[in-house]
Amino acid sequence: MVEKTQRGLRKRICLLGPVNAGKSSLMNALIGENVSIVSENPGTTTDSQTRAFEILGLGPVVFCDTAGFGDQTLLGKEREEAALKTLRESDLVLLVRASSELSETDKYLYDLVCSLNLPYLVVYNKKDCYTPPLGSISTNALTGEGVRLVLQEIKKALSQSGSEPVLNGLVSEGDHVLLVTPIDSSAPAGRIILPQVQVLRELLDKRAVSTVIQPEQLALALKQNEYDLVITDSKVVKEVLSVVSPHQKVSTFSVLFARTKGNFDTFLKGCAVIDSLKDGDRILISEACVHTTHEDDIAKTVIPKLLEKRTGKKLSFSFTGGGKFPEDLSPYALIVHCGSCMLTRRQLLNRIERAESQQVPITNYGLCITKCQMGNIQRLISSLS
Numbered sequence: 594m595v596e597k598t599q600r601g602l603r604k605r606i607c608l609l610g611p612v613n614a615g616k617s618s619l620m621n622a623l624i625g626e627n628v629s630i631v632s633e634n635p636g637t638t639t640d641s642q643t644r645a646f647e648i649l650g651l652g653p654v655v656f657c658d659t660a661g662f663g664d665q666t667l668l669g670k671e672r673e674e675a676a677l678k679t680l681r682e683s684d685l686v687l688l689v690r691a692s693s694e695l696s697e698t699d700k701y702l703y704d705l706v707c708s709l710n711l712p713y714l715v716v717y718n719k720k721d722c723y724t725p726p727l728g729s730i731s732t733n734a735l736t737g738e739g740v741r742l743v744l745q746e747i748k749k750a751l752s753q754s755g756s757e758p759v760l761n762g763l764v765s766e767g768d769h770v771l772l773v774t775p776i777d778s779s780a781p782a783g784r785i786i787l788p789q790v791q792v793l794r795e796l797l798d799k800r801a802v803s804t805v806i807q808p809e810q811l812a813l814a815l816k817q818n819e820y821d822l823v824i825t826d827s828k829v830v831k832e833v834l835s836v837v838s839p840h841q842k843v844s845t846f847s848v849l850f851a852r853t854k855g856n857f858d859t860f861l862k863g864c865a866v867i868d869s870l871k872d873g874d875r876i877l878i879s880e881a882c883v884h885t886t887h888e889d890d891i892a893k894t895v896i897p898k899l900l901e902k903r904t905g906k907k908l909s910f911s912f913t914g915g916g917k918f919p920e921d922l923s924p925y926a927l928i929v930h931c932g933s934c935m936l937t938r939r940q941l942l943n944r945i946e947r948a949e950s951q952q953v954p955i956t957n958y959g960l961c962i963t964k965c966q967m968g969n970i971q972r973l974i975s976s977l978s
Contacts, residue, residue, distance in 0.1 A: 603645060603653040603654055603655045603937065604651075604652075604653075604654045604655070604684040604685065604751050604937065605654070605655045605657060605682060605683045605684050605685075605937055605939065605940070606654055606655065606656050606657065606683065606684065606685045606686075606687060606747060606751075607657045607659060607679055607680050607683035607685070607686045607687065608620055608656065608657065608658050608659060608687045608689055609659055609662075609676065609680060609686050609687065609688055609689065609702055609706070610661060610662070610688060610689035610690060610691075610699075610702065611661050611662050611663045611690075611691070611696060611698040611699065611702075612661030612662070612663050612664050613661065613691065614661060614689045614690055614691040614718060614719075615689060615691055615718040615719050615734050615735075616658055616659065616661065616687075616689045616718075617642075617658050618718070618734035618735055619687070619689055619716065619718055619732065619734040619740075619743070620642070620644065620656050620658040621734070622732070622734040622735075622737055622740045623646070623656060623740060623743060623744060624644055624646045624656060626644070642657070642658040643655050643656065643657050643658075644656050644658075648744060648747065648748055650748055651747070651748045651751055651752060654747075654751070657679045657683065659675070659676035659679050659680070660672035660673065660675060660676050662676070662698050662701070662702060663696075663698040677705075680705070680706070680709070680711070681709060681943045682937070682939055682940040682943050683711060683939060684712070684751065684937060684938075684939045685711075685712050685713065685714070685747065685750055685751055686706050686711050686712070686713040686714070687713070687714055687716050687743075687747075688702060688703060688706065688713050688714070688715045688716065689716050689718050690715065690716070690717050690718065691717075691718050691719045691722070692722075692723055693717065693723050693724060693725055693726055712750055714730060714743075714746050714747065714750060715729065715730065716730050716731070716732060716743055717729050717730065717731040717732070718731075718732055718733070718734055719733060719734075720732060720733050720738070720739065721733050721736075730742060730743060730746050758795055758853070759791060759792055759795055759849050759850065759852075759853045760792065760795050760796070760799065760849070761853070763822060763844075763849075763977065764795075764796065764799050764801050764821070764822060765799070765801070766799060766800040766801065767800065767801065767802065768799075768801045768802065768821040768822065769801070769802045769804070769818060769819065769820045769821050770796055770801050770802070770803050770804070770820060770821060770822045770823075770824065771804050771806065771814055771815075771818075771820040771822070771823045771824070772789065772792065772793065772803060772804065772805045772806070772824050772825075773806060773807070773808055773811060773823065773824070773825035773826060773829060773833055774789050774805055774806070774807065774826060775807055775808050775826050775828065775829055776807065786934075787934040787935070788846040788847070788849075788850055788932050788934045789826075789846060791934060792824060792846060792849065793805070804818065804820075808829045808832055808833070811832075811833060811836050811837075812836060815836065815837065820841070821842065822842045822843075822844065822976070823837055823841055823842065823843045823844075824843075824844050824845065824846060824849065825843065825844075825845055825846075826845065826846060827845045827846070827847045827848075827958060827959040827962040827963060828891065828895065828962065830843075830845055830959075830962065830963050830966060830967070830973075831966040831967060834967065834972060842976040843972065843973060843976050844973055844976050844977060845959045845963065845973060846932065846959065847931075847932040847957055847958045847959020847960070847962070848957075848959045848960060848963070848973050848977075850932040850933060850934060850957070850959075851932070851957040851959060851960060852977060853938070854932075854933050854936070854937075854938045854941050854942075855930075855933065855938075855941050855942065855945055855957060856942065856945050859945055859948075859949060859955060860955065860956045860957045860960055861956075861960065861970075861974070862954060863927060863928070863954035863955045863956030863960075864956040864957075864960040864961060864964050864970065866926070866927050866954040866956075867900065867903060867904065867927070867956075867961065867964055867965065868903075868904070870900070870904045870906055870908060870926060870927065871906060871926075872906045872907050872908075873906075873907065873908070873909060874906070874908055874909065874926035874927070875908075875909045875910075875911060875924050875925050875926060876897075876900065876908050876909065876910050876911070876925065876926065876927050876928075876929060877910075877911050877912075877913065877919070877922070877925045877927070877928045877929070878892050878893075878896055878897070878910060878911070878912050878913075878928075878929045879912075879913045879914075879918060879928060879929070879930050879931065879944075880892050880912075880913070880914045880915075880931045881914075881915070881930075881931050881933050881934070881935040881936045881940075881941075882914065882915065882931075882935045891958065892912060892914075892931070892958075893910075893912060895962070896929060896958065896961060896962065896965075897910050899961070899962060899965035899966065900929075900961070900965060902965065903964070903965040903968075911925070918944050918947075920947075921951075922947065922948055922951045922953045923951055923953065925953050926953075926954070927953070927954050927955070927956070928948055928953060928954070928955040928956070929955075929956055929957070929958060929961045930944065930955060930956070930957055930958070931957070931958050932957065932958055932959065933957075
């Protein structure tokens with residue numbers, strides 16, 4: 594049984610190729626289940642099919658089977674657009690071919706992957722029908738021949754592009770770290786939110802000494818111990834900074850995720866735009882997950898109020914959640930994105946790159962909240978060095 598791991602911690606592997614290259618057969622063979630429908634008829638795979646999987650020695654991944662390119666049916670173009678969306682968010686691409694000859698479609702897909710600067714492996718499928726190039730990764734997905742080699746090469750490729758830990762360079766073994774974790778009303782009953790879980794797990798892995806408190810216990814905790822780092826929820830960063838020593842290193846869960854998953858410099862530039870917002874400016878607030886809202890919802894209530902209070906302007910707000918993120922970002926003066934614990938780094942970078950290409954500033958929840966509450970985020974940035 595596949596271990597239940599959050600989507601944001603799973604590397605995404607996209608199977609890309611011409612129609613009838615055997616992508617669906619290959620995905621079924623890789624995971625050992627018949628997830629994708631297999632047929633000799635072109636265009637059988639319409640929308641991208643995803644399946645979580647665990648590769649021994651690597652960890653959790655998601656395989657994404659896409660529609661074949663070169664589909665001449667009426668829906669072919671739409672299917673290719675859906676495949677391109679999946680491609681842009683991938684950590685590794687399997688370019689699946691069914692011939693040793695390089696077709697025009699194969700060349701187009703190769704150039705496309707290179708233009709997006711995505712790591713890739715070329716997999717020659719249906720090897721029983723031709724002779725693959727010497728030394729290539731080749732397989733017959735229907736018989737399972739060569740599937741183990743494909744998995745080994747995937748493991749090798751993704752191991753070399755491992756993700757950076759959230760606390761990289763900030764915490765060492767034996768360090769004392771204080772986590773200020775108000776019980777978030779959006780968290781499921783009996784649990785804390787995912788960024789707090791991930792940070793706590795990483796502290797355990799680093800063998801640091803962790804103390805977890807609620808905001809009202811901060812003064813007592815500071816009396817009882819000294820801490821190498823204090824990490825707080827963004828919503829109470831103002832209260833925390835007013836209590837801790839000016840020399841105390843302090844960060845927030847959102848800032849740590851922005852530093853690790855996104856482009857921190859781009860987020861900082863986006864944060865600086867807040868003070869220049871004008872009446873009527875449209876702000877996009879984007880969350881990577883979907884959940885029921887409540888009266889103190891951070892996206893729909895807290896951030897809009899803070900932005901209007903900080904700027905003194907009447908702003909217009911739009912909201913997206915889950916996998917939805919507009920293709921056209923030009924109507925927006927600023928995008929405020931969540932901490933992205935449910936997205937991979939590649940998925941978040943894709944959104945940031947799209948914003949930058951359309952010259953729309955983008956920042957992150959934690960930086961935005963701190964800027965609105967404190968006016969100056971330098972204290973949090975200096976703690977990261």
